Amino acid sequence: MQRYFLETAHQTGDHVALPESIAHHWVTVLRAEPGAKAEFVDNTAHLFHGQLDAIDPATVTLTAVTTPTVELPVAVTIACGLPKQEKAEWITQKATELGVDHIVFYAADWSVAKWQPNKVAKKLARLTKIAHGAAEQAHRLRRPEVSFAKSLKEVVEQPADVKLLAYEESAKQGEQSALNQQLQAIQTGQSLLAIFGPEGGISPAEVQTAQAAQAVLVGLGPRILRTETAPLFLLSAVSMVLELQQPR
Amino acid sequence: MQRYFLETAHQTGDHVALPESIAHHWVTVLRAEPGAKAEFVDNTAHLFHGQLDAIDPATVTLTAVTTPTVELPVAVTIACGLPKQEKAEWITQKATELGVDHIVFYAADWSVAKWQPNKVAKKLARLTKIAHGAAEQAHRLRRPEVSFAKSLKEVVEQPADVKLLAYEESAKQGEQSALNQQLQAIQTGQSLLAIFGPEGGISPAEVQTAQAAQAVLVGLGPRILRTETAPLFLLSAVSMVLELQQPR
Numbered sequence: 158m159q160r161y162f163l164e165t166a167h168q169t170g171d172h173v174a175l176p177e178s179i180a181h182h183w184v185t186v187l188r189a190e191p192g193a194k195a196e197f198v199d200n201t202a203h204l205f206h207g208q209l210d211a212i213d214p215a216t217v218t219l220t221a222v223t224t225p226t227v228e229l230p231v232a233v234t235i236a237c238g239l240p241k242q243e244k245a246e247w248i249t250q251k252a253t254e255l256g257v258d259h260i261v262f263y264a265a266d267w268s269v270a271k272w273q274p275n276k277v278a279k280k281l282a283r284l285t286k287i288a289h290g291a292a293e294q295a296h297r298l299r300r301p302e303v304s305f306a307k308s309l310k311e312v313v314e315q316p317a318d319v320k321l322l323a324y325e326e327s328a329k330q331g332e333q334s335a336l337n338q339q340l341q342a343i344q345t346g347q348s349l350l351a352i353f354g355p356e357g358g359i360s361p362a363e364v365q366t367a368q369a370a371q372a373v374l375v376g377l378g379p380r381i382l383r384t385e386t387a388p389l390f391l392l393s394a395v396s397m398v399l400e401l402q403q404p405r
Numbered sequence: 406m407q408r409y410f411l412e413t414a415h416q417t418g419d420h421v422a423l424p425e426s427i428a429h430h431w432v433t434v435l436r437a438e439p440g441a442k443a444e445f446v447d448n449t450a451h452l453f454h455g456q457l458d459a460i461d462p463a464t465v466t467l468t469a470v471t472t473p474t475v476e477l478p479v480a481v482t483i484a485c486g487l488p489k490q491e492k493a494e495w496i497t498q499k500a501t502e503l504g505v506d507h508i509v510f511y512a513a514d515w516s517v518a519k520w521q522p523n524k525v526a527k528k529l530a531r532l533t534k535i536a537h538g539a540a541e542q543a544h545r546l547r548r549p550e551v552s553f554a555k556s557l558k559e560v561v562e563q564p565a566d567v568k569l570l571a572y573e574e575s576a577k578q579g580e581q582s583a584l585n586q587q588l589q590a591i592q593t594g595q596s597l598l599a600i601f602g603p604e605g606g607i608s609p610a611e612v613q614t615a616q617a618a619q620a621v622l623v624g625l626g627p628r629i630l631r632t633e634t635a636p637l638f639l640l641s642a643v644s645m646v647l648e649l650q651q652p653r
Contacts, residue, residue: 393637397642398645
């Protein structure tokens, strides 16, 4: 069933006038008619079935249903060194499908891509739209936040229960257990920050910055992953260890 | 260091005339000069350092070095219902980075994309080229094979020690342990076939075909993954369980 996110809190029986973006997609694009059904998630992450009452203006009647557990048990932030635009878009889409809570693109020392200050808001708006669409398709209850940071220092100053830095040199040296150790130790409800370098890699100064902020260096296996693949590996690994190996 | 694959077996001291494709990339594109070094993998998956002796014609002298363990401990085949062309390309690139051994694109009942019989060879040639390039970049020792099958039946007739079918309905019903059980039981050196539906999903007849061939239905977590994301989740999960949780 089609899923949409609402910006307000609701309860069973609520009659809701649909925001223009939802009305446009459901009624104009998908040609829904009165009586049609869709799923709605309110701004407290509760799930509802909605029945279309009328189309002009578009209104629905909501019925609360059991909200399934579909979010990762830890809130994962991925911090990605600014990649090329196309890669930023697909990191956003794929990481959203894989359950990310927050995506930060930071201007890394060795980023080839640059975001001009006057373009940041526009780029974030586009990426946020991609994240919202992907969250609907993945049937999530939360829509990830997408933000920008001027440097890795700004990223690591934010609090997180566990901080990791994906480090290619760790992988090359055959380090194969730090990621698992960290994931085994993390508790439900905690927050995890995972940092990734851009295409050009992470600079020695950035490694120091991350370590000074208690980030643990982890390898992501023995193969060299591209900047856009590494975050997807990490999110899949988090799901494997914390969802599929520890069923709730 | 740049890495290239050779089609022949070698030993220390061999002087090798470089194939045109390597000579073009290394000498013409990267402007390597005599004395330059690169890594070479021979057709028995052994690693060499190679020093460029001359550039016209391009020849190298090889020195055997310790071959690192960079391949997954099980040979993973992913069988993907024919997706749109762009998705086929990026499944190929990303799955190669993540260690896949063989990628089969099969004409699924609900595939929207079709491969005309007279176009199959050309499409496979392009995907094979992408796989080869990704294997070099990921510093792998093996280059995955890419092939086409006319149906899922043709895919499951091939032998494999463990067969899995990624099944969205399993995920929806909260099934969260079958994948882990299968990965815990698989032995180093065995083969794993993982089957994924196309954008339109897997048909009931295909589920029956897979089950009749001993494929186990597995969920990939509680979120709905797109057809191109699911194989990457699976490969990451295999790496997490068989490489990072069971260091060799």
